[in-house]
Amino acid sequence: MVDQDSSTDRLMNSAYEAGIIRSLEAPLLDEGQPLMQEAAQAVAVNAWLMLSQAGLDPQNSRIVLLAGGGNNGGDGLYAGARLAAIGADVTAVATSSDVLDEAAQTFVQAGGILLALSSDADIPSSDAPSSPQEVAERIDEAVELAQAADLVIDAMTGIGLTGALRGIPETLASQLSAHMSGETEEVNTGEGSTAQAHNPLILAVDIPSGVGVDDGSLPGPYLPADVTVTFGAMKPCLLLPPAAYACGHIVLVDFGFDVDEVQASVEAMSASRCSHLLRVPEREDSKYTRGVVGLVTGSENFPGAAVLSTRACASCGVGMVRYLGPERPSEHVLAALPEAVLGPGRVEAWVLGSGVAAAGSSKQQDSQRSTIAQILEAHGSWPHQGSQAHETEDSLPMVVDAGALDLLPAEGLGPKVVLTPHAGELAALLQDLGEDVTASDIAAEPVRWATRTWELTGATVLLKGAITLVVGDGQGQDPAVYTTGFGPAWLSTAGSGDVLAGLEGALLASQSTLLADDPRKAIQLAAAGAYIHAYAANLASHSQDRAWRQPLLFNPDQGKDFIEEANRAWQAGSRSVESMGPLGHPIHAADIIDQLERAQGLLLALPFQSDPATDEPASADGDDDWAAEPDEDNMSSTESADSSQASNEPTHHLSPAALVAIESLWF
Numbered sequence: 001m002v003d004q005d006s007s008t009d010r011l012m013n014s015a016y017e018a019g020i021i022r023s024l025e026a027p028l029l030d031e032g033q034p035l036m037q038e039a040a041q042a043v044a045v046n047a048w049l050m051l052s053q054a055g056l057d058p059q060n061s062r063i064v065l066l067a068g069g070g071n072n073g074g075d076g077l078y079a080g081a082r083l084a085a086i087g088a089d090v091t092a093v094a095t096s097s098d099v100l101d102e103a104a105q106t107f108v109q110a111g112g113i114l115l116a117l118s119s120d121a122d123i124p125s126s127d128a129p130s131s132p133q134e135v136a137e138r139i140d141e142a143v144e145l146a147q148a149a150d151l152v153i154d155a156m157t158g159i160g161l162t163g164a165l166r167g168i169p170e171t172l173a174s175q176l177s178a179h180m181s182g183e184t185e186e187v188n189t190g191e192g193s194t195a196q197a198h199n200p201l202i203l204a205v206d207i208p209s210g211v212g213v214d215d216g217s218l219p220g221p222y223l224p225a226d227v228t229v230t231f232g233a234m235k236p237c238l239l240l241p242p243a244a245y246a247c248g249h250i251v252l253v254d255f256g257f258d259v260d261e262v263q264a265s266v267e268a269m270s271a272s273r274c275s276h277l278l279r280v281p282e283r284e285d286s287k288y289t290r291g292v293v294g295l296v297t298g299s300e301n302f303p304g305a306a307v308l309s310t311r312a313c314a315s316c317g318v319g320m321v322r323y324l325g326p327e328r329p330s331e332h333v334l335a336a337l338p339e340a341v342l343g344p345g346r347v348e349a350w351v352l353g354s355g356v357a358a359a360g361s362s363k364q365q366d367s368q369r370s371t372i373a374q375i376l377e378a379h380g381s382w383p384h385q386g387s388q389a390h391e392t393e394d395s396l397p398m399v400v401d402a403g404a405l406d407l408l409p410a411e412g413l414g415p416k417v418v419l420t421p422h423a424g425e426l427a428a429l430l431q432d433l434g435e436d437v438t439a440s441d442i443a444a445e446p447v448r449w450a451t452r453t454w455e456l457t458g459a460t461v462l463l464k465g466a467i468t469l470v471v472g473d474g475q476g477q478d479p480a481v482y483t484t485g486f487g488p489a490w491l492s493t494a495g496s497g498d499v500l501a502g503l504e505g506a507l508l509a510s511q512s513t514l515l516a517d518d519p520r521k522a523i524q525l526a527a528a529g530a531y532i533h534a535y536a537a538n539l540a541s542h543s544q545d546r547a548w549r550q551p552l553l554f555n556p557d558q559g560k561d562f563i564e565e566a567n568r569a570w571q572a573g574s575r576s577v578e579s580m581g582p583l584g585h586p587i588h589a590a591d592i593i594d595q596l597e598r599a600q601g602l603l604l605a606l607p608f609q610s611d612p613a614t615d616e617p618a619s620a621d622g623d624d625d626w627a628a629e630p631d632e633d634n635m636s637s638t639e640s641a642d643s644s645q646a647s648n649e650p651t652h653h654l655s656p657a658a659l660v661a662i663e664s665l666w667f
């Protein structure tokens with residue numbers, strides 16, 4: 001189970017609110033650990049790597065550092081000092097009225113140039129602008145410098161950010177992000193043609209300035225990063241959409257925090273966590289003890305959804321698939337899945353509503369809905385005792401999707417009821433429950449609205465998206481929140497949700513004994529289902545595109561191994577620094593089903609890998625296993641890394657001179 005996490009797994013996949021991060025830092029600071037210097041070193045090394053991977057010479061590069069008045073700015077200034085000391089041309093733009101004095105002195109002594117923007121600035125070596133006009137001119141100058149730079153280091157605000165960016169940081173973030181997204185004028189080459197504007201690389205210090213640290217929202221302008229170097233532990237904004245999409249590749253600097261006694265507020269599902277949630281059959285198992293899933297999915301109008309959900313379910317380790325539906329979808333199910341059993345009978349978990357038209361749709365009234373209503377009434381009730389929902393003898397785990405969502409009882413569901421809406425369906429459900437919310441509100445603050453749904457219904461809520469969220473019962477009064485962003489963008493295709501519903505039902509049925517002991521495990525199982533779904537899509541599409549990747553761990557003692565790891569990971573990434581990773585090819589829903597069994601096999605093999613250095617399980621195809629993941633043959637990750645290099649050479653090898661330069665940053 002997830003409880004068996006190694007401490008490294010926990011560190012990489014658990015996020016803590018800003019207040020907890022400060023409580024974890026405090027004892028280390030008391031002991032005199034130089035955290036700001038360790039942070040600065042990591043920023044400098046990663047800046048160096050980003051530049052060199054982009055084919056630039058870090059020692060002759062132009063770097064603009066946006067430095068705020070807090071410790072985040074301090075991290076940036078010390079990093080800037082290290083880069084200036086090896087010869088980079090570094091200008092620090094002070095975005096507040098002051099900056100950390102000692103950091104600024106060190107930066108200037110190393111050869112960095114400071115530029116004050118604020119009219120009341122008290123900054124070493126830079127006079128404050130003397131008029132509003134001069135403030136405006138300096139802001140324009142700073143924006144132009146940043147736009148022309150090779151690298152921008154964003155150290156305006158870290159976890160001390162409150163609310164949306166204001167003042168100078170707001171202006172810089174909005175102008176620079178508009179420039180990068182091409183909203184500003186294109187560059188005229190003077191020969192009647194226009195060229196794409198130059199975009200600097202962006203390295204965010206701790207978090208991209210402007211994102212909602214604890215809730216992953218984007219309350220105003222923000223600066224999206226190519227790489228975010230974060231300190232000590234993950235913050236919720238690095239996992240939660242939409243902010244997580246602005247973080248690029250994440251590097252987590254290991255300060256040695258003791259996270260044993262603190263509660264994570266968000267967890268990412270990982271391959272190793274997922275592999276522990278799969279039930280492996282035992283010798284004494286029968287098809288019944290392995291779990292029977294009953295599906296009331298598909299309809300006269302959408303028979304394909306019945307086929308997709310039952311096929312996916314049968315591919316995910318259950319003893320039997322039982323289908324209930326009208327004649328047309330039933331015939332299709334039997335043709336596609338001869339082992340399916342038709343009609344009512346014993347069931348360990350239900351899948352309800354995929355491919356069933358909701359009320360108010362233009363389709364004719366769906367006969368499946370009366371069956372679903374009966375099942376919800378018989379098995380979905382979790383009468384409340386006090387404030388707690390309690391399981392009755394008849395209550396069963398169930399997945400409630402699409403056309404079953406509006407048949408739910410208004411409240412009093414338990415964690416074993418897993419709702420699987422997309423943003424539009426969740427908006428309709430919440431409107432029925434009296435909330436004034438639209439699908440775009442939900443996309444802007446998904447964790448807020450998934451949590452609200454959990455509060456109102458008591459069910460586990462799986463909100464589908466590029467990063468899928470699962471919110472449900474946690475420890476005490478607080479919800480547990482899991483994320484999964486392991487899939488490629490190809491995954492959003494018709495029928496993909498029907499596949500997910502079927503496989504979620506299989507996990508609930510096969511783990512019904514576990515769920516009876518602890519219904520809260522439904523949250524982890526639901527997140528594991530989303531992970532397997534995404535993984536199968538990765539295998540099917542041969543894509544290296546991921547909505548979210550686990551961070552690279554930067555340990556100050558790790559030495560040069562990190563260089564190779566970062567070069568490899570950033571080249572494989574969907575938003576890699578220089579080149580996109582291979583995008584693979586389109587897939588349709590049945591392709592995902594075809595890879596489900598293989599995906600589970602690879603996950604089950606993971607605990608037997610000798611040295612799983614990355615958490616991503618292998619692609620089963622040797623020839624596309626170039627992201628250096630441990631592969632099927634129990635190859636050690638080191639060997640795997642070597643073989644992947646042979647087939648996919650990193651574009652930039654480090655010269656001996658470059659290695660000497662980076663050593664001066666490192667040690």
Ligand SMILES: NC(=O)C1=CN([C@@H]2O[C@H](COP(=O)(O)OP(=O)(O)OC[C@H]3O[C@@H](n4cnc5c(N)ncnc54)[C@H](OP(=O)(O)O)[C@@H]3O)[C@@H](O)[C@H]2O)[C@@H](O)CC1
Nearest residue numbers: 035036069070071072157158159160161162164165166206
């Ligand atoms: N603690 C440690 O041991 C370690 C901490 N570390 C680092 O410290 C960081 C936390 O530092 P912190 O607490 O000083 O806050 P920080 O993120 O710099 O923000 C304050 C600045 O932001 C500004 N600002 C705030 N809101 C704003 C807004 N809405 N709009 C605009 N500006 C806004 C605020 O301006 P003010 O409100 O004062 O005008 C002030 O200038 C942490 O993220 C990590 O990087 C590492 O060195 C490792 C060791």
Ligand SMILES: [K+]
Nearest residue numbers: 154157205207
């Ligand atoms: K920052």
